[in-house]
Amino acid sequence: MHSRHLSQGFTLIELAITLLLVGLLAGLASNSWTSLISSTRHASTINETHRIFAFARSYAVNKRVLTTICPLSNAMTCTDDWSKPVSVFPDEDNDKRPDGGEIHRITDLAKDQLDIYSRTAGRGYFQFAPNGMSHGTMGSLIVCSRSEEEPVEISYLAVSIGGRLRHLRDEDHDGVIRLPWGVSLTCP
Numbered sequence: 291m292h293s294r295h296l297s298q299g300f301t302l303i304e305l306a307i308t309l310l311l312v313g314l315l316a317g318l319a320s321n322s323w324t325s326l327i328s329s330t331r332h333a334s335t336i337n338e339t340h341r342i343f344a345f346a347r348s349y350a351v352n353k354r355v356l357t358t359i360c361p362l363s364n365a366m367t368c369t370d371d372w373s374k375p376v377s378v379f380p381d382e383d384n385d386k387r388p389d390g391g392e393i394h395r396i397t398d399l400a401k402d403q404l405d406i407y408s409r410t411a412g413r414g415y416f417q418f419a420p421n422g423m424s425h426g427t428m429g430s431l432i433v434c435s436r437s438e439e440e441p442v443e444i445s446y447l448a449v450s451i452g453g454r455l456r457h458l459r460d461e462d463h464d465g466v467i468r469l470p471w472g473v474s475l476t477c478p
Contacts, residue, residue, distance in 0.1 A: 331401050332435040332443050336457060339431065339447055342397050343416070343455045346378040349394055350418035355380045356425060360415035366391070370414025372399065372406035372431065386415055407432045407478060422453045434477035442477050 300308070342359065350357035358381040360368035368386040378395040379388035400406055408414050410429035417425035430448035442465040446458040460467050467475045 328403065328435050329443065331404060332433065332445065335399055335401060335404055335406070335433055336445055336447070338397060339399055339433070340455055340457070342376060342378060342395065342399070343449065345395055346416070347418045347422050347453050349378060349380075350420055351422045353380065354420040355382055356384060356420065357381060357418045358386055358415055359417070360386065362388075362393075368413070368415040370408055370410070370412060372408055372414075374400075381417065384417075403436045405434045405436070405477065407434070416449055418453050424449050424451050424453045432475060432477065436477075444475070444477055446475055 346357050346359040349355075357378060358368065359376060359378045361371050361374035362377050363369040363371075363374075366387055375396050375398045377388070377393045379393045381387070382389055408429060408431055410416070411427070413427075413429065416429055419425040428449050428451055430446060433445040433447065435443040443463070444460045444465060444467055446467045446469070448456045448458075450456060458467055458469070465476055469475065
């Protein structure tokens, strides 16, 4: 009589192949997850920038007051360091300082592995007139996301004379934005 012995469990080869497949899938998922987090962080910063500029413009119109948006130094004056929190405040005397220390909104746009640079000729601030138009000269921001695995993601946000924020993206993901008038922008 033959006794039949049923094996239980996996053979060493089956176990090794299973672990290899799990490792490969985990590696692929990790890269996709990192890319998704970086892209989401970038989109979140762009959306928050749109919100803070819309708030500043709305505040200027509703309160009928010159409104400034900028990062503030410790001395409460506008600085061109957009890694600092960005403040929206009334600025009737146009001295780029909050009137009476009054700040209406503060938001931190810069996140891990993300840099923001202004193109304001060194001013570092934007202003909205009581009619909602851009006050003084216009400017723009460049948002750069960096990751070890992914190429640089870049966005260009420009404030028009009408006070609206326009957004251009690097559609081909080569780290360069080509503006309609021929200028090419990259992350510093």
